[in-house]
Amino acid sequence: MRGNPLSETKLTVIYDNPTDPDAFESAYESEQLELARRIPGYLRLEASKVWPKEDGSPTPAYRMIDLYYPSYDDVSAAVTTPEAGAFFEALGRIATGGVRVLVSDIEVPQH
Template sequence: MYRVTIAYGHPTDPTAFDEYYTTTHLPIAGKIPGVQRFAGGKCDSLDGNPPAAYFLAEIFFASKDDAAAGFGSEEGQAAAADIGNFATGGASLYFSNEDITNP
């Protein structure tokens, strides 16, 4: 599997971020071709300190080539362009191969 992780910084208006993400952005991003699995959630901490990011989204593809094709597609470009509409805390993208899994 090949994973794209998007770390969203803390937004200026968390309620607006949550609403836009679920009602507008997810339907756009859900059209990216080649997606095998999606997972996302708000960040938390175990020690009570504020987490470094507000929300993490993980998008899984069968291969790096599939990820490149998905994000290079019209649907992938639309999803990327939409990030600026709600991610007031910024967003960082990380690309990684799933080299190790357990179990």
């Protein structure tokens, strides 16, 4: 088992700026957010959209989804499920600007 056994582990998906924001937004709810909700074992889910920059320049990212799990082992098991497979397959189609996926040990939880 990795990480502190008392801390949670977070799976983060960072969507870079899509080549067509309207097309991304039209698919996001059903092909990402809804599919993320179906991935088993998470404690909570957060979805966020990056605020636009005041000067109009591109933001460093566009959206994020965070899934919080009890442990590294739990997230490792979750990403091998068919539900995660459907999520990642759709991710490959709609994340036209690029995407980053991270697994992090939460060192200071919000409890």
